[in-house]
Amino acid sequence: MSTAYECDVIVVGAGTSGCYAAATAADAGLDVVVLERKTADEAGHIACGDALKGADAFPDIIPRSQLEPAFTNTGVDHGRFEIPQEDTVLDIPVPGELAVIDRLEFGKRLIGAATDAGASFKYDTVVQDVLQADDHTVTGVRATHNNTVRTYKSDIVIDGAGALSILQDKAEFSSTSFDTNVTYSQFCSAYREIVEVPEPVEWDDALVFKPTERAAGYLWYFPRTETTINAGLGFQMTEEPMNLVEDLARDLRTRPEFEGATVTDKLGAALPTRRPYDSAVAPGFMAVGDAAGHVNPTTGGGIAGAAFSGRYAGEQAVSAISSGDVGEASLWEYNERVMDRFGTRYAGLDVYNILSTSIEVDNLMGLLAALPGEKLAEALYSGTTSFGVGLILKTIRNSFGYWGEILNFYRTKNLADEVMTQYNDYPSRPSGLDGWQATRNDIMDNIYDVTGADPKYWEDRQEWNDLAACSRWTRLRFDLDCFLNFHLVEFWDNLTQFWIKLVNKLFGLLSRDCSLTWRFNKILLFKHAKRVANFMMRIACFVRHFHNPDRFTIYYHSKHLQMTLKHIHFFLKSVYHVIC
Numbered sequence: 001m002s003t004a005y006e007c008d009v010i011v012v013g014a015g016t017s018g019c020y021a022a023a024t025a026a027d028a029g030l031d032v033v034v035l036e037r038k039t040a041d042e043a044g045h046i047a048c049g050d051a052l053k054g055a056d057a058f059p060d061i062i063p064r065s066q067l068e069p070a071f072t073n074t075g076v077d078h079g080r081f082e083i084p085q086e087d088t089v090l091d092i093p094v095p096g097e098l099a100v101i102d103r104l105e106f107g108k109r110l111i112g113a114a115t116d117a118g119a120s121f122k123y124d125t126v127v128q129d130v131l132q133a134d135d136h137t138v139t140g141v142r143a144t145h146n147n148t149v150r151t152y153k154s155d156i157v158i159d160g161a162g163a164l165s166i167l168q169d170k171a172e173f174s175s176t177s178f179d180t181n182v183t184y185s186q187f188c189s190a191y192r193e194i195v196e197v198p199e200p201v202e203w204d205d206a207l208v209f210k211p212t213e214r215a216a217g218y219l220w221y222f223p224r225t226e227t228t229i230n231a232g233l234g235f236q237m238t239e240e241p242m243n244l245v246e247d248l249a250r251d252l253r254t255r256p257e258f259e260g261a262t263v264t265d266k267l268g269a270a271l272p273t274r275r276p277y278d279s280a281v282a283p284g285f286m287a288v289g290d291a292a293g294h295v296n297p298t299t300g301g302g303i304a305g306a307a308f309s310g311r312y313a314g315e316q317a318v319s320a321i322s323s324g325d326v327g328e329a330s331l332w333e334y335n336e337r338v339m340d341r342f343g344t345r346y347a348g349l350d351v352y353n354i355l356s357t358s359i360e361v362d363n364l365m366g367l368l369a370a371l372p373g374e375k376l377a378e379a380l381y382s383g384t385t386s387f388g389v390g391l392i393l394k395t396i397r398n399s400f401g402y403w404g405e406i407l408n409f410y411r412t413k414n415l416a417d418e419v420m421t422q423y424n425d426y427p428s429r430p431s432g433l434d435g436w437q438a439t440r441n442d443i444m445d446n447i448y449d450v451t452g453a454d455p456k457y458w459e460d461r462q463e464w465n466d467l468a469a470c471s472r473w474t475r476l477r478f479d480l481d482c483f484l485n486f487h488l489v490e491f492w493d494n495l496t497q498f499w500i501k502l503v504n505k506l507f508g509l510l511s512r513d514c515s516l517t518w519r520f521n522k523i524l525l526f527k528h529a530k531r532v533a534n535f536m537m538r539i540a541c542f543v544r545h546f547h548n549p550d551r552f553t554i555y556y557h558s559k560h561l562q563m564t565l566k567h568i569h570f571f572l573k574s575v576y577h578v579i580c
């Protein structure tokens with residue numbers, strides 16, 4: 001049985017971004033329906049570290065006074081970085097307002113505020129598909145509720161369904177500017193427990209961080225109160241998967257303050273640790289919060305980005321609907337406001353995230369211990385920092401043994417500044433996006449060269465741009481003539497693209513509705529599949545450069561050939577693990 005509903009705006013997801021978007025659009029008089037897959041009791045129960053930064057400046061569509069009762073600890077003023085490798089603890093001040101919150105209470109209050117503004121919430125409603133007109137304008141969604149299929153039609157759909165949103169898997173965005181350059185490796189897998197300890201902890205005024213055994217992960221201990229601790233950890237999905245539950249339990253056992261503690265809640269989820277989407281709009285559609293990569297990629301803090309993007313998308317929906325035009329150009333200002341508010345900063349911070357994936361954990365920790373705390377804090381939150389001459393000399397003295405890393409860090413910082421300058425020039429209309437991306441991708445190429453990190457975004461690679469430009473995959477499929485006359489270069493290009501699409505598609509399909517263990521196996525599988533794709537791209541470049549020997553360097557390719565053979569080996573091993 002199928003039932004149909006109509007409204008002005010559909011918001012998918014009753015998280016922070018969805019609630020801010022719904023409250024904004026409903027407050028302006030639009031008919032807004034929020035679809036949430038959880039039950040009414042569970043809605044607002046979100047996997048989170050519960051650290052809320054900068055709430056004093058949040059959009060006032062949801063008054064701060066309405067959220068404040070969820071702020072359980074407002075006395076936190078610094079980060080405490082434990083570096084066991086260096087036997088050091090760094091205390092780093094956190095600029096601006098910071099609170100640790102009761103996340104469920106916070107979530108309920110957001111929903112209450114959006115309801116008060118006039119939005120209507122449908123719980124237990126799982127969105128499973130996106131409706132699109134012939135010209136690919138999004139016109140609604142299809143959802144299930146109690147085994148009944150429901151069709152919701154609207155002028156605009158706002159996707160606030162969180163990381164790895166299913167809506168973006170289902171919709172056809174190839175003819176739009178919407179950023180589809182999204183793969184699992186740009187996400188972090190994270191898990192947290194709420195732990196009650198028998199005695200007050202000494203560090204109830206600090207957010208405690210500790211590196212995991214690998215560079216691209218960290219553990220956290222955030223005090224909701226002096227006896228209720230949010231303890232969690234996460235790792236970048238480019239790394240070999242960690243056993244999150246066991247690794248957390250192991251660290252808890254080493255800390256005397258957790259002796260006799262009880263766990264009252266457990267939750268895990270993926271979160272984006274990438275730059276914001278280049279464009280989060282398509283005709284009739286906007287993505288907000290985690291669904292558009294609006295998270296600080298170095299701290300994992302995403303509540304602020306979700307609140308602001310929700311607010312801006314709500315306002316954009318109001319203006320587009322009142323103008324009678326929900327096309328991409330009409331929604332574009334939403335992208336500009338996001339980049340202006342925090343997107344530029346997050347894109348700069350993403351550069352440090354990329355750097356961290358290429359540094360050995362011991363070196364990274366040594367480097368952290370050597371850098372001045374306040375400068376680290378500045379870089380962590382603003383995306384850049386500056387050093388005076390005195391401070392440079394002091395840092396050079398303290399960092400003996402890590403000068404190579406410092407130099408790398410310095411070069412990376414300059415490139416991060418370049419990236420931010422480019423984001424400050426974000427285009428004012430969709431037609432400017434291609435040129436803007438090309439310049440940004442050139443800077444990204446330099447970043448991979450300097451850091452030695454693997455490319456995080458396919459399109460960042462110049463080689464990939466070359467390949468994409470000459471792609472004939474569609475022709476190869478449909479044009480037998482082309483197939484019979486194929487050139488080796490084209491054939492390899494097509495095969496490479498097919499492989500990349502297959503890997504991305506499969507990951508999208510397989511990363512849902514499966515247990516954590518299954519997911520880990522698949523992550524492993526796709527990590528190596530991606531490396532194989534990288535290898536194929538390099539072969540394609542080889543063939544291409546063979547015709548143009550000026551650009552070919554044998555060292556570059558032989559080094560990567562070795563690496564890739566290793567990854568083919570791991571890939572086959574992962575296939576074996578998944579199958580068996």
Ligand SMILES: Cc1cc2nc3c(=O)[nH]c(=O)nc-3n(C[C@H](O)[C@H](O)[C@H](O)COP(=O)(O)OP(=O)(O)OC[C@H]3O[C@@H](n4cnc5c(N)ncnc54)[C@H](O)[C@@H]3O)c2cc1C
Binds near residue numbers: 035037046161
């Ligand atoms: C373990 C962990 C720790 C974190 N710690 C912090 C922190 O300390 N501070 C911080 O600022 N940020 C933190 N973050 C990030 C932060 O939680 C997110 O950035 C923020 O919640 C994003 O809000 P959102 O509304 O975009 O998405 P979400 O909060 O994820 O909300 C998405 C909503 O959509 C619903 N939904 C999903 N799919 C469907 C569907 N198909 N149909 C219907 N409904 C659907 C979900 O049930 C959910 O209610 C953390 C994230 C994780 C995973």
